[in-house]
Amino acid sequence: MLRSGEVISKMRIERIDLQNYRQFRNVSINFDSSTKEDLHVIVADNATGKTNLLNAINWCLYGDEPHLSKDSQQLPRLNLNSLLQADEGTKVTVSVEVLTETEGNRITFKRSEDYVVHKDSNQPVLRDIDFTITYIDENKNAKWVTDEEAAAYVERFVPRDIREFFFFDGERLDTYFKSATGQQISNAMFRISQVDTLNRMSDRLEGVVNDLKREAGKRSPQIEQLRDNIEGKEKNRKEVVKQITELNGQKEEARGKIDELNERLRSIPDIEQLQTEQAQLNETSKKKEQIRNDKITEKQNMLFEFGILLKLYPSLDKSSLVIQDKVANKEIPQTYDTQLLDNIISTHHCICARRVEEGSDAERHIQKLRTDITSSSIIARELLQMIGPIEQVKKKISTFKSSLELITREIQLYEEELDGLNQKIQSIHSQIGGYNVEQIKQWYSELKNYQNIHDFNIERITSLKFAREKLDKEITDLNQDLNKALEKEAVSQKLRHQINFGNKAYGVIGEVVQTMMDRVRNDIEKETKNSFFNLIWKKETFKDVYIDDNYALHLMHSLGYECLGSVSASERQLLALSFVIALHNVSGFDSPILVDTPVARVSNEQRENLGKIFHQISGNKQLILLFLPTEYSVEISNTLDTCASSMRKLRLTEDEREIQVEVLR
Amino acid sequence: MLDRFYIDKEDRPYYRKAEEENVINFKNRNQKEQFLLAMAIGLENEQKRKLKTREGFFFSNYLGLEDKTLINAVAIHEYGSADILANEKEVFSIAEQYASAGIRILIDSIDKIQFGKFDKIFEKDLVEVLNRTASNELE
Numbered sequence: 111m112l113r114s115g116e117v118i119s120k121m122r123i124e125r126i127d128l129q130n131y132r133q134f135r136n137v138s139i140n141f142d143s144s145t146k147e148d149l150h151v152i153v154a155d156n157a158t159g160k161t162n163l164l165n166a167i168n169w170c171l172y173g174d175e176p177h178l179s180k181d182s183q184q185l186p187r188l189n190l191n192s193l194l195q196a197d198e199g200t201k202v203t204v205s206v207e208v209l210t211e212t213e214g215n216r217i218t219f220k221r222s223e224d225y226v227v228h229k230d231s232n233q234p235v236l237r238d239i240d241f242t243i244t245y246i247d248e249n250k251n252a253k254w255v256t257d258e259e260a261a262a263y264v265e266r267f268v269p270r271d272i273r274e275f276f277f278f279d280g281e282r283l284d285t286y287f288k289s290a291t292g293q294q295i296s297n298a299m300f301r302i303s304q305v306d307t308l309n310r311m312s313d314r315l316e317g318v319v320n321d322l323k324r325e326a327g328k329r330s331p332q333i334e335q336l337r338d339n340i341e342g343k344e345k346n347r348k349e350v351v352k353q354i355t356e357l358n359g360q361k362e363e364a365r366g367k368i369d370e371l372n373e374r375l376r377s378i379p380d381i382e383q384l385q386t387e388q389a390q391l392n393e394t395s396k397k398k399e400q401i402r403n404d405k406i407t408e409k410q411n412m413l414f415e416f417g418i419l420l421k422l423y424p425s426l427d428k429s430s431l432v433i434q435d436k437v438a439n440k441e442i443p444q445t446y447d448t449q450l451l452d453n454i455i456s457t458h459h460c461i462c463a464r465r466v467e468e469g470s471d472a473e474r475h476i477q478k479l480r481t482d483i484t485s486s487s488i489i490a491r492e493l494l495q496m497i498g499p500i501e502q503v504k505k506k507i508s509t510f511k512s513s514l515e516l517i518t519r520e521i522q523l524y525e526e527e528l529d530g531l532n533q534k535i536q537s538i539h540s541q542i543g544g545y546n547v548e549q550i551k552q553w554y555s556e557l558k559n560y561q562n563i564h565d566f567n568i569e570r571i572t573s574l575k576f577a578r579e580k581l582d583k584e585i586t587d588l589n590q591d592l593n594k595a596l597e598k599e600a601v602s603q604k605l606r607h608q609i610n611f612g613n614k615a616y617g618v619i620g621e622v623v624q625t626m627m628d629r630v631r632n633d634i635e636k637e638t639k640n641s642f643f644n645l646i647w648k649k650e651t652f653k654d655v656y657i658d659d660n661y662a663l664h665l666m667h668s669l670g671y672e673c674l675g676s677v678s679a680s681e682r683q684l685l686a687l688s689f690v691i692a693l694h695n696v697s698g699f700d701s702p703i704l705v706d707t708p709v710a711r712v713s714n715e716q717r718e719n720l721g722k723i724f725h726q727i728s729g730n731k732q733l734i735l736l737f738l739p740t741e742y743s744v745e746i747s748n749t750l751d752t753c754a755s756s757m758r759k760l761r762l763t764e765d766e767r768e769i770q771v772e773v774l775r
Numbered sequence: 776m777l778d779r780f781y782i783d784k785e786d787r788p789y790y791r792k793a794e795e796e797n798v799i800n801f802k803n804r805n806q807k808e809q810f811l812l813a814m815a816i817g818l819e820n821e822q823k824r825k826l827k828t829r830e831g832f833f834f835s836n837y838l839g840l841e842d843k844t845l846i847n848a849v850a851i852h853e854y855g856s857a858d859i860l861a862n863e864k865e866v867f868s869i870a871e872q873y874a875s876a877g878i879r880i881l882i883d884s885i886d887k888i889q890f891g892k893f894d895k896i897f898e899k900d901l902v903e904v905l906n907r908t909a910s911n912e913l914e
Contacts, residue, residue, distance in 0.1 A: 213830075236884070291777065410799045410800035411799075411900065413799045413894065413897055414799045414812060416802070417799065417812060417815065417901060418808075418811050418815045418845065419815075420820065420901050420905055421816060421819040421904065422845050422848060423904070424852065424908060425818060425845075425848035425849050425851065425852035426845070428846040428851060429844075429847065429852070429857075432856070432857045436857065486861075488860065488861045489860045489861050492857075492860040493860065496843075496847055496848070498840070499840050499843075499844035500844060503844070509903060514898070514902070617912060687831070699827060
């Protein structure tokens, strides 16, 4: 029996009837539970109605289609064949009916839209919208509610705020805790804690207390001044609290993005850093190469110069011997007085006072002697000039071996250094190779940006928390001053009591709200942990699951580090499912789970594990899974074929405008 | 003193090739140095070649005292006595003939040795020459 305000617990979907809704022209899908598991499998290709089935349920219950593809957004909700085949001016109805069952009671949710078709337009004209819920009351009479009242009933089935924890896209499961879910989880807890009534009460009470203070203020300017100050401070406090909430949301969003980017970059090197390193190594290598080349040139020059000297060494050695011989024979340096001979020839007088006749044998003899002396002086001069250079050459040659060894070693060292540098450059090159460098750089840049946002928000939040504490103290002090002033000004005891009571009640409500939220959070944390450790196949790998003060969920590795960003997609999905189950249990909204593409991002090896998890969950809760044919792999088939209560395949008709349901089981 | 040293006109392509191959940095040496190396190689191999058509190669005033000593030493080695030094023309001629043969021997070696290996072999030869002829006397 359905009673007003009561949460509808343990609900399951029995059937969905779709009339003229998008590709579903006239389709009924039964979800009979023929086995002990309440598990239902629907397999369909892309664009063959899977996601629109999810949309149909959302549309029926909430009147919107949150998962609509861009293509579908261009099309009318009315089935295309129904639209094309309808006569001019005909009324055609689109309807989705969700028949549910809870503890023996049947509740039917039905949303419909009436359209009138005009042939000159592709868009039918909407004439009427209707949303009705039919149920059996405590007297076993059929009753129905419509519109706003019906919408209120839906809130007891699955509240709009938390529907994404019941009907969702499987790919979303993987990113569940990666994006900004802290705020969403906080909203869900708020909704589940049912503290909204208390909050409304708190707002009202605040208004009443302020009115009372205003009343008291009329009796004294001091009281009015204090009241004004308190109101101003409370306004500031609200603004600060609002900013803290907003910044917490931004911080969590940044954290989600950081986790997501870290996950993407987990096995990818820091390209920018590597490129910088590579550029520096290239620069160093270029410089070293230049020095090495200079050294090689230096060595070549050395070989050239020593080549001449060494190849001519035998000649130099021989010349040296010749010179030594001439010195020994006193042929060099020369002792002839050529001036004396020249005088005899020019004066025709010998030193012995005899005349040397021109053309005489004596003159010819002296002239020959003079010529011979000239030649030998040339030779002697040349030989004398050779002595120094020969000694120098010998000295040079004596340094050849050591100079050659030194420069060869230097070149070798540079070669080794260049080899090392080239190996490093190659290693970086192969690390970078195959990656989309620009994309990775972009990710690193985004990561840095989000880290800055995250850190900046933490700083801002800390300073705002200080400001809040300061305001709290100021408000308390001002309230005490106000009390004293009220006493002093002899304000009526009744008014004082009313203000005091209002203030106290206001504080108590705030504490109760926080206590309830904390209790829900603790309960969900505990249930999530239980489900996760009950279901996980690697029981020794993880140590803890907890939800922090900002409602962000954390998974701790057994070695003590946070590992949510680095676990496999299947493990993350399991955590998300555990959280969903916990949320269902704690909230009392024990409704079905419907997941579109549940294992799209899970590897084949892990699908079997996740298949087993689905099997286990379906023992306590209705589970409707919408698979792509490629997702429904052998691993999934092995685990789900035997336990699924129903299996269906959705197919498009040839004109691709209608869906037919093939019952496989 | 004679004003220049000559090579054979036919030697020119050999010098050009040696520059192209650039063994032991040949192309960055001046013509006097290239000539002296060619002369040294000719003498080492005891091969001379008479010049057919003479072509001036470098001016003799570029010769330093050490260069002059080397050229004189070749002449003394060839002639067997220092008297040859009185005949500068012959001293020059002996140097030119050894250089003409030497540059051909150099090119012939370059052609025979695998590309890029010449410097290494040249270095090895020099060490052997040093060990064989000079080391005992120098140490």
